Amino acid sequence: MSYYDASVGKPVVGKQQATHDVVKTFVDAVPDLRWEMTSKPVYNGDTIAFQWRFTGINDGAWAGTPATHKKISFDGVSFIRVAQGKIIYQGDYYDSKKLTDELK
Template identity: 35%
Template sequence: MREDYIQHNPLVGQGLTGFKHFFADWFIAVPDWNYTLTKIVAEGDTVWAYGTYSGTQKGDWLGIPATNKSYSITAVDIFRIQDGKLAEHWDVIDVYGLFKQLGVIQ
């Protein structure tokens, strides 16, 4: 991953440091964190990954107090590769499904 990694998800900080902080917080809040890759496609300098994120929220995460509820959501992560390293990221995530499963919304 490039040090100047560009992140297009507003919840994740920029650069390698932002990426590391976001995932460290997620792993702490969801100790049984899991990702299952369903499909990956590469074309030119772009890689698309489709998969499922799941786990049980045991700690505060994304401003949501611990719920002790499990979730399973699908996402598409899109990466641009530069010089053999991750350079940029976009995602499409089922945030509605996440919040519903965690009980944040009805």
């Protein structure tokens, strides 16, 4: 499994590494996070794409910066590839500048 966050620019490889480096980072920074699909998924062979919205309150450290306790809300798109019934790739693309501005 490979996870790519466009704002970071390099993929994280492996389910355990993605869980620790990506999922845990978001949950620790925004404990009340809500990641909501905002469009119906689009399928093309082994690829799925959908839009989403991430919301919550920044009550934990994020990328080495202390919590701001501010509400955040940003939209993005995920592209997922599947092989043999398992996710082998997920790429997330979102407006990281908006997120940075909201955290100020």
